[in-house]
Amino acid sequence: ELPNLKLYLSATRMAQQADESSVSSFTDFSVNSFHATQATSGNQPKFDLNQFGSNTGIKFDGSNDYLSCTGGALDIFKNINQFTVQTLAKRGIVSVVSPVYQAHRNLSGGIRFVIQFQADGTIYAGLRKDDATVHNIFSPVINDLNPHFIQVTLSTTNVMYMYIDGVLVGSVATISGNIVNTTSLKMEVGANTEISTYGNVSVNGISVNQSYSDLATI
Numbered sequence: 001e002l003p004n005l006k007l008y009l010s011a012t013r014m015a016q017q018a019d020e021s022s023v024s025s026f027t028d029f030s031v032n033s034f035h036a037t038q039a040t041s042g043n044q045p046k047f048d049l050n051q052f053g054s055n056t057g058i059k060f061d062g063s064n065d066y067l068s069c070t071g072g073a074l075d076i077f078k079n080i081n082q083f084t085v086q087t088l089a090k091r092g093i094v095s096v097v098s099p100v101y102q103a104h105r106n107l108s109g110g111i112r113f114v115i116q117f118q119a120d121g122t123i124y125a126g127l128r129k130d131d132a133t134v135h136n137i138f139s140p141v142i143n144d145l146n147p148h149f150i151q152v153t154l155s156t157t158n159v160m161y162m163y164i165d166g167v168l169v170g171s172v173a174t175i176s177g178n179i180v181n182t183t184s185l186k187m188e189v190g191a192n193t194e195i196s197t198y199g200n201v202s203v204n205g206i207s208v209n210q211s212y213s214d215l216a217t218i
Contacts, residue, residue: 002209003211004209004210004211005030005031005207005208005209006030006032006034006073006076006208006209006210007028007030007032007034007069007073007076007206007207007208008028008029008030008205008206008207008208009026009027009028009029009035009036009189009203009205009206009207010027010029010204010205011026011047011055011056011057011058011203011204011205012052012055012056012204012205013027013029014026014027014029015027016047016049016056017047018047019047019048019049020046020047020048021046021047022041022044022045022046022047023038023044023045023046023047023058023067024037024038024039024041024044025037025038025067026058026067026189028069030207032072032073034069034071034072034073034076035069036067036068036069036187036189037067037068037069037070038065038066038067038068042064043064043065043066044065045058045059045060045061045065045066045067045190046058046059046061047059048202051090051202051204052088052090052147052202052204055204056204057090057202057203057204058189058190058202058203058204059092059201059202060092060098060189060190060191060198060199060200060201060202060203061092061198061200062092062093062096062098062198062199062200062201063198064198065190065191065198066188066189066190066191066193066198067188067189067190068186068187068188068189069187069188069189070187073187074103074183074184074185074186074187075183075184076103076184076187076208076210077103077112077113077179077184078179078180078181078182078183078184079178079179079180079181080178080179080210081154081156081158081177081178081179082153082154082155082156082210082211082212083113083153083154083208083209083210083211083212084151084152084153084154084207084208084209084211084212084213085101085113085115085151085152085153085206085207085208085209086149086150086151086205086206086207087100087101087115087149087150087203087205087206087207088147088148088149088150088203088204088205089115089117089147089148089150089201089202089203089204090145090146090147090148090201090202091117091144091145091200091201092145092200092201092202093200094121094143094144094145095119095120095121095143096117096119096200097116097117097118097119097197097199098116098117098199098200098201099114099115099116099188099190099191099192099197099198099199099201100115100116100117100150100189100190100199100201100203100206101114101115101188101189101203101206102114102115102116102187102188102192103184103186103187104184104185104186104187104188104192104194105128105131105180105182105184105185106131106180106182106183106184106185107131107185108185108194109194109195110128110131110194111126111128111192112127112128112131112179112180112184113125113126113127113128113152114126114192115150115152116192116199117199117201118138120141120143121141121142121143122138122139122140122141122142123138123139123142123148123150123162123164123169124136124137124138124139125137125150125152125160125162127154127160127174127179128180129174129175129177129178129179129180130175130180131180131182133174133175135160135172135173135174135175136172137152137160137161137162137169137170137171137172138170139162139164139169139170140169142164147204148164148165149164149165149166150162150163150164151163151164151166151213151218153212153213153218154174154212155212155214156212158173158174158175158176158177159171159172159173159174160172160174163218166218168215168218189203189206190203
């Protein structure tokens, strides 16, 4: 029902599995069917009941678990000048780096967009519009195991904002223009396999919309 909605992974809406069973596909409920999948059983996260109140979480072990979106999903962060990314997630362990969601740049070894928990207890959002210049936002220290609703939105005026649980925690001015007009190398949930970093994190949902959400909308 949302215009410009490109991705909506939801552990609550997907077919419910047995507790602690392996997840081979995290279902996308946008019209695009950009499901996040993992064919290798040893790298599959777990389906954990009641991780977010009565709702499910997809739990990554921090060792080798991750899910990938492929195909058209790799064009979500291509040649656009605004977006809104939302995720409901929580750490499994404090004080470690835990990637939640990211799209890699067209080159290896770097991100185009990322949300992750940091070892210093902050929550981090990063963006490369030109696949070179990095724009960073770090939240205040929130080094806990509680669920947090993280929203990152880029405006047409070239400012990126991050909200945690509905509260604005930071912003950064970016270079002007659109994000570079190339397909992302990878899109991953729960890890950055380019640098072998795996998150100990549970994720209830992730959505990506190619529209800016202003303060009133947030």
